[in-house]
Amino acid sequence: MSERIGMEIALAAAEAVALCKPDVVAAYPITPNTHIPEHLSDIVAEGRLDADFICVESEHSALSACCGASGAGARAFTATSSQGLLYMAEVVPIVPSMRLPIVMAIGNRALSGPINIWNDHSDIMSQRDSGWISMFAADGQETIDMMIQAFKIAEHRDVMLPVNVNLDGFQLTHVVEPMMMPSQKEVDKFLPAYKPYAAVHPDNIVSMGSLAMPEIFNEAMMAKDQVLINSKKIILEIWKEWEEQFGRKYEPIGEYRMEGAEVAMLTLGSMGDTAEVAIDALREKGVKAGLLKMKLWRPFPVEELLKAVSGLKSLVVIDRAVSFGGPCGPVCLEVKSALYDQKERPLITNYIIGLGGRDVVVADFVKIAEQAIGAQKKKPAKAYEIYGVRGS
Amino acid sequence: MNIVENFDLYAPRLVDKEEYFNAGHRACSGCGEALAIRLMCKALGEDTVIVNATGCMEVISVMYPTTAWSLPWIHVAFPNAASVGAGVEAALKVLRRKGKIADRRIKTVCIGGDGGTFDIGFQALSGTMERGHDVLYVCFDNEAYMNTGIQRSGATPFGASTTTNPAGAASQGKDEWKKNIAEIIASHNVPYVATACHSYPLDFMNKVKKAREVEGPSYIHCLSVCPTGWRVQTEDCIKAGRLAVETGVFPLYEIENGKYTMSSLNPEELRPVEDYLKLQGRFRHLTTDSIEKIQDRIILENNKLLDKAENLHSWAELEG
Numbered sequence A: 001m002s003e004r005i006g007m008e009i010a011l012a013a014a015e016a017v018a019l020c021k022p023d024v025v026a027a028y029p030i031t032p033n034t035h036i037p038e039h040l041s042d043i044v045a046e047g048r049l050d051a052d053f054i055c056v057e058s059e060h061s062a063l064s065a066c067c068g069a070s071g072a073g074a075r076a077f078t079a080t081s082s083q084g085l086l087y088m089a090e091v092v093p094i095v096p097s098m099r100l101p102i103v104m105a106i107g108n109r110a111l112s113g114p115i116n117i118w119n120d121h122s123d124i125m126s127q128r129d130s131g132w133i134s135m136f137a138a139d140g141q142e143t144i145d146m147m148i149q150a151f152k153i154a155e156h157r158d159v160m161l162p163v164n165v166n167l168d169g170f171q172l173t174h175v176v177e178p179m180m181m182p183s184q185k186e187v188d189k190f191l192p193a194y195k196p197y198a199a200v201h202p203d204n205i206v207s208m209g210s211l212a213m214p215e216i217f218n219e220a221m222m223a224k225d226q227v228l229i230n231s232k233k234i235i236l237e238i239w240k241e242w243e244e245q246f247g248r249k250y251e252p253i254g255e256y257r258m259e260g261a262e263v264a265m266l267t268l269g270s271m272g273d274t275a276e277v278a279i280d281a282l283r284e285k286g287v288k289a290g291l292l293k294m295k296l297w298r299p300f301p302v303e304e305l306l307k308a309v310s311g312l313k314s315l316v317v318i319d320r321a322v323s324f325g326g327p328c329g330p331v332c333l334e335v336k337s338a339l340y341d342q343k344e345r346p347l348i349t350n351y352i353i354g355l356g357g358r359d360v361v362v363a364d365f366v367k368i369a370e371q372a373i374g375a376q377k378k379k380p381a382k383a384y385e386i387y388g389v390r391g392s
Numbered sequence B: 001m002n003i004v005e006n007f008d009l010y011a012p013r014l015v016d017k018e019e020y021f022n023a024g025h026r027a028c029s030g031c032g033e034a035l036a037i038r039l040m041c042k043a044l045g046e047d048t049v050i051v052n053a054t055g056c057m058e059v060i061s062v063m064y065p066t067t068a069w070s071l072p073w074i075h076v077a078f079p080n081a082a083s084v085g086a087g088v089e090a091a092l093k094v095l096r097r098k099g100k101i102a103d104r105r106i107k108t109v110c111i112g113g114d115g116g117t118f119d120i121g122f123q124a125l126s127g128t129m130e131r132g133h134d135v136l137y138v139c140f141d142n143e144a145y146m147n148t149g150i151q152r153s154g155a156t157p158f159g160a161s162t163t164t165n166p167a168g169a170a171s172q173g174k175d176e177w178k179k180n181i182a183e184i185i186a187s188h189n190v191p192y193v194a195t196a197c198h199s200y201p202l203d204f205m206n207k208v209k210k211a212r213e214v215e216g217p218s219y220i221h222c223l224s225v226c227p228t229g230w231r232v233q234t235e236d237c238i239k240a241g242r243l244a245v246e247t248g249v250f251p252l253y254e255i256e257n258g259k260y261t262m263s264s265l266n267p268e269e270l271r272p273v274e275d276y277l278k279l280q281g282r283f284r285h286l287t288t289d290s291i292e293k294i295q296d297r298i299i300l301e302n303n304k305l306l307d308k309a310e311n312l313h314s315w316a317e318l319e320g
């Protein structure tokens, strides 16, 4: 039986990872993800988890050690944030190419500079095209659930790709919430023991990580793209299994009060919970507003997006990162390109909010939604707005 | 014939006939590094996992879909052989403990060039040595970034001309002395460190065997002649390695638990360094002054080493 707990979400994430019995954990400290590996090392020290915890000397080595461990047939886990993710960036795209099902938690934090330890999504957006499956948790429960789902998805024979689970730094990592923690028995039932397809071991000799000439590189990239696109089917299946076993539903794009909605906001991560309250307030005022909470970022859920926005007059895409010098925020870029071919599509506005931990409250979402409705009459001059800039 | 000569005739017959690094790879002719790897694998035997840094040896051996390796082999990137190796070692240890793989010792062996060891991979190497992983790291030192076209590394010797510090009217090639990496690794309290060269194959293989048995980190520094980068005739590969030892440019020694032992293969008296330098196009431009400077430095470095061999004790002897 699952147990109701009240716990800091980072610690709960670590507990959830421990339930998945990783063989090797390698991590390097960086705020705000650090409590996850710290707590995992506690769990190992207490003898509750039989794993090797490697205190590597850098994030580059953290992900590299995970590659070695996963390549040798172990279940491997790491976690990082911001500069740490960039420090390991050289290795990030190699992991899916080698089909190593490593799971990584990212406590999302702004990229420097100026240096800043608080939340936004610039870290993961920088690694968007690397070939990992990428999910966003909106709260503590989703964090626990996604950590466990991640291993099963990653290790599925038709997937064999790394998964990163994004949880907003501080807004999630450092917040205490009531959550349901699955039992070991339940997780064992859900997640089978890891059986690697291939591993470096003298009993079954392989060469892993070869050199590809131009004659084969195109095909390798095509395969990498296809397997990621095709993983959506498996993700949906595994989410269905999760729902059947635990009663909590997961969809690429979750909906909140979308019935009859004319305007909707689309968010990633923890902003969704604040935005829900704003939607309630808007509905109270008689505005037909709803919310789309994107949980699956890669593979990008094109079909689900098309379905979710059909009938909308206005869509407000909320970004938490800037694509400097680009046409709009990174999420909006993708949403717009997915909708470009549609005959009917909503008016899209784009707000970039909450950079480097800048607080975003319910009133901000209400204001943004109202501005977006106003935009239907008079199109805004700019494709996006960095919201709440002082003096503007 | 005395016993030693007999041994020299007999010993090669004891070498494993099995090939683990097979013919058909794409190394240049006369490549000392490829020869050294072939010998290393024979000394290691089959219960080994090889972790390769990016560099010549990775590029020439695994052009997809072919492989020269009949040992399990993994490559991830350039700077991280030591940390990938740490992960492999950790995995093998845990999986064995949990009964998920066969219950026998598999040795994890990381290999990298001098660039992947002295420079970009140094941090990862230091971490893996410091953490005490049961990993053997072998550096195949050809004294430059050869895979990318003979650029200067921290291992390039003083006076050598490379493509990034070429000799010219205003330059005599590299202005700095080579980093003493074996010493740096020994300072991590690594129980076994050795220098070796493919031109002394049995010595090299014996050191590999010794290192393999160490339970914990060990490091072998293998000077590997690169005829292409050194501007040496391919048939002079072995000769160049021998001259490196005979002139004292590259002394052979072991550091076991803090105790230095000079190999009996080192000459009683050093040959003049000029014999070594004049064989190689990369030193062609050197003036008599520079050669003298190099000669002086060799004597200093050899004296430093002999002093250590004479005066330093093993940790066991130093225990209070």
Ligand SMILES: Cc1ncc(C[n+]2csc(CCOP(=O)(O)OP(=O)(O)O)c2C)c(N)n1
Pocket: A090, B033, B054, B055, B056, B057, B078, B079, B112, B113, B114, B115, B116, B117, B142, B144, B145, B146, B147, B148, B153
């Ligand atoms: C991060 C990174 N920087 C640079 C390179 C380009 N590169 C590949 S191999 C190599 C040189 C390897 O030199 P070394 O380690 O001495 O080995 P060798 O090829 O001489 O055997 C370089 C610079 C790379 N692959 N990755």
